[in-house]
Amino acid sequence: MSDDALLDIRDLRVTYWGKSLLGFRGKAFDAVKGANLSIRPGQTLGLVGESGSGKSSIANAVLGLVPANGGTIRFGDVDLAAMKTRYPPDVRGQIQAVFQDPYSSLNPSMTVEDIVTEPLRVHTTMSRAERRTRAVELLGLVSLSEEHLERHPHQFSGGQRQRIAIASALALAPKLIVLDEPVSALDVSTQNQIINLLYERRDELGIAYLLIAHDLALVHHISDRIAVMYLGHIVEEGPSDRVYRAPAHPYTRALLDAVPVLDPDAQRRRRASRKAAPARETPRLAAQGCPYRNRCPFAMPRCEAQLPPDYPVDGGGTAACFLFEAPAGQGSARLRLVQA
Amino acid sequence: MLRLIVQRLLALIPLLFIVSVMTFSFTSLLPSDPVDLILGETGTQEQHEMLRERMGLNEPIVVRYVQWLGRAVQGDLGTSFFNSVSVSTALMQRLPVTLSLTLVSALIAVVVGVAAGIAAALRPRSLIDRLATVGATFGQAIPNFWFGLLLVAIFAVNLRWFPATGFSPLSASPVDWLRSVTLPAIALGLSSSAAIARQVRSAMVGVLQQDYIRAARAQGLSSRRVILKHALTNAMVPVVAVLSFQITVLLGGALIVEQVFAINGLGTLAIGAVRQQDIPMIQGLVLVMVGLVVVVQLATDVIYGLLNPKARPS
Numbered sequence: 001m002s003d004d005a006l007l008d009i010r011d012l013r014v015t016y017w018g019k020s021l022l023g024f025r026g027k028a029f030d031a032v033k034g035a036n037l038s039i040r041p042g043q044t045l046g047l048v049g050e051s052g053s054g055k056s057s058i059a060n061a062v063l064g065l066v067p068a069n070g071g072t073i074r075f076g077d078v079d080l081a082a083m084k085t086r087y088p089p090d091v092r093g094q095i096q097a098v099f100q101d102p103y104s105s106l107n108p109s110m111t112v113e114d115i116v117t118e119p120l121r122v123h124t125t126m127s128r129a130e131r132r133t134r135a136v137e138l139l140g141l142v143s144l145s146e147e148h149l150e151r152h153p154h155q156f157s158g159g160q161r162q163r164i165a166i167a168s169a170l171a172l173a174p175k176l177i178v179l180d181e182p183v184s185a186l187d188v189s190t191q192n193q194i195i196n197l198l199y200e201r202r203d204e205l206g207i208a209y210l211l212i213a214h215d216l217a218l219v220h221h222i223s224d225r226i227a228v229m230y231l232g233h234i235v236e237e238g239p240s241d242r243v244y245r246a247p248a249h250p251y252t253r254a255l256l257d258a259v260p261v262l263d264p265d266a267q268r269r270r271r272a273s274r275k276a277a278p279a280r281e282t283p284r285l286a287a288q289g290c291p292y293r294n295r296c297p298f299a300m301p302r303c304e305a306q307l308p309p310d311y312p313v314d315g316g317g318t319a320a321c322f323l324f325e326a327p328a329g330q331g332s333a334r335l336r337l338v339q340a
Numbered sequence: 341m342l343r344l345i346v347q348r349l350l351a352l353i354p355l356l357f358i359v360s361v362m363t364f365s366f367t368s369l370l371p372s373d374p375v376d377l378i379l380g381e382t383g384t385q386e387q388h389e390m391l392r393e394r395m396g397l398n399e400p401i402v403v404r405y406v407q408w409l410g411r412a413v414q415g416d417l418g419t420s421f422f423n424s425v426s427v428s429t430a431l432m433q434r435l436p437v438t439l440s441l442t443l444v445s446a447l448i449a450v451v452v453g454v455a456a457g458i459a460a461a462l463r464p465r466s467l468i469d470r471l472a473t474v475g476a477t478f479g480q481a482i483p484n485f486w487f488g489l490l491l492v493a494i495f496a497v498n499l500r501w502f503p504a505t506g507f508s509p510l511s512a513s514p515v516d517w518l519r520s521v522t523l524p525a526i527a528l529g530l531s532s533s534a535a536i537a538r539q540v541r542s543a544m545v546g547v548l549q550q551d552y553i554r555a556a557r558a559q560g561l562s563s564r565r566v567i568l569k570h571a572l573t574n575a576m577v578p579v580v581a582v583l584s585f586q587i588t589v590l591l592g593g594a595l596i597v598e599q600v601f602a603i604n605g606l607g608t609l610a611i612g613a614v615r616q617q618d619i620p621m622i623q624g625l626v627l628v629m630v631g632l633v634v635v636v637q638l639a640t641d642v643i644y645g646l647l648n649p650k651a652r653p654s
Binding site: 063104111154 | 555
């Protein structure tokens with residue numbers, strides 16, 4: 001899409017294979033079926049979708065934890081998808097990750113100092129003293145202090161643990177951090193602290209985030225762009241505000257409608273429209289056709305036969321839905337028409 | 341860490357006291373009279389009385405216990421009823437034999453068990469995993485004496501690579517020692533390596549699914565570092581518990597394997613002592629065995645603390 005992108009994903013496919021009885025490769029399952037995404041330096045892309053939609057598979061593919069089964073993941077000048085083995089050290093240090101559960105993402109047998117400096121030990125030639133100095137610096141970045149260095153993860157709360165994980169991810173001054181549901185395991189009060197912390201560090205250090213979450217409202221606060229995934233497909237992508245305030249794809253609308261509003265009448269109207277939608281749930285569909293067609297209130301015969309390509313949407317971005325096939329401007333009008 | 345060791349050492353004192361009381365009273369409660377055992381059917385009533393007096397058997401049991409304990413603390417565990425050999429001397433002669441057999445088999449069990457467990461855990465449900473699981477089942481099911489006989493038949497009688505029986509001390513010739521200890525140690529260590537392999541496999545599979553392993557990989561650490569440093573350190577916590585139990589099992593198993601390979605270790609001594617009701621010898625043997633188990637437990641606790649920060653006293 002854009003040449004100035006830091007990370008540019010084209011037609012990415014991620015496939016998992018089951019195991020047959022003797023341990024040979026069994027049935028194939030496509031978790032990601034041709035995804036396109038792009039992140040610019042210092043920007044945040046929010047990737048939302050329900051569990052099983054393939055958002056974590058994209059994260060794992062970017063991190064090199066699972067191989068891509070097709071497509072490209074361009075990071076700077078290199079194609080990560082083409083690399084069969086581990087990334088070269090200069091690339092490796094530029095992509096780091098923070099995972100969902102801070103209770104299992106920190107090695108319980110290591111001290112905070114060891115955890116935070118582990119990337120430095122592996123990827124740099126810094127001496128022990130230099131690493132310690134850097135560790136204190138990093139803890140400062142996440143509002144922890146030197147006294148915490150000798151402690152072990154079990155002596156910290158969930159929010160503090162996530163801070164330690166963030167400090168470790170910041171250690172090599174990466175250009176991109178993959179945040180895989182970074183706050184969904186935390187208390188609501190702690191969630192905001194961590195989100196604010198991430199927000200501040202991003203603007204300060206110019207890091208780009210690939211933020212994976214299932215809560216669109218939360219993602220909206222921190223993201224520049226939002227991509228919505230459904231069953232391995234990216235069904236909508238666009239500027240954060242546009243996707244949040246004027247969702248185009250019927251699935252995105254349904255996602256936003258799932259958030260209750262503080263108005264009983266509006267809530268009642270929405271419930272009525274939800275009930276009007278077909279309730280057939282068949283998550284594993286045949287390869288062809290729109291992945292959302294069985295739950296979509298606007299499904300047309302051609303949705304069965306053909307996968308809708310990405311159509312441009314008013315206000316920026318794209319939606320993979322035939323409702324937007326008409327030239328920009330008329331698609332949303334048609335959608336409003338169908339709804340009325 | 342030092343605090344943990346001191347704590348555990350202090351906890352040993354009441355334990356050893358209880359064990360010594362039990363050892364002493366068990367053998368004193370035996371229906372057979374030591375004087376009858378020594379003199380047999382022969383000997384006059386007077387001789388019996390004299391011996392009884394000389395052995396202090398007329399004293400109350402508490403007095404006898406204190407006297408026995410006083411001597412035991414100084415390393416004097418009494419004299420065998422049957423060949424006038426000092427119990428301590430006999431034990432010290434046999435201890436290195438059984439210890440080297442047990443330690444070598446523990447080493448084999450750990451190396452084979454951990455390696456097989458990791459190999460199986462890295463690819464769950466793969467061919468290697470299935471072979472390891474089947475192998476572990478056989479390993480635990482095969483009795484060590486039968487496996488020992490099988491090893492003798494193949495490697496000693498047919499191939500003549502190792503001696504079929506006997507034991508050469510390490511101090512005399514390390515090579516001969518290794519040759520003499522290899523087959524019995526393999527026979528003894530088989531079931532323990534199977535038990536350890538199972539434990540390592542399940543612990544590793546669990547640890548490898550943890551997010552900190554994913555995080556370590558995402559940070560670009562080599563597989564070797566991820567598996568050996570991050571995963572194994574945490575997977576070893578439950579394994580150490582099994583290992584300490586297995587060493588106790590090995591000590592017991594050594595008694596049987598020693599018979600198969602005609603090795604003069606503690607086992608041979610123990611069987612003779614029990615058959616002849618050689619009470620001082622039995623007491624000494626029990627004390628040594630308990631001492632070994634206690635040392636193993638102490639080591640386990642310390643290793644546990646090193647591996648698992650949560651187990652350290654704070």
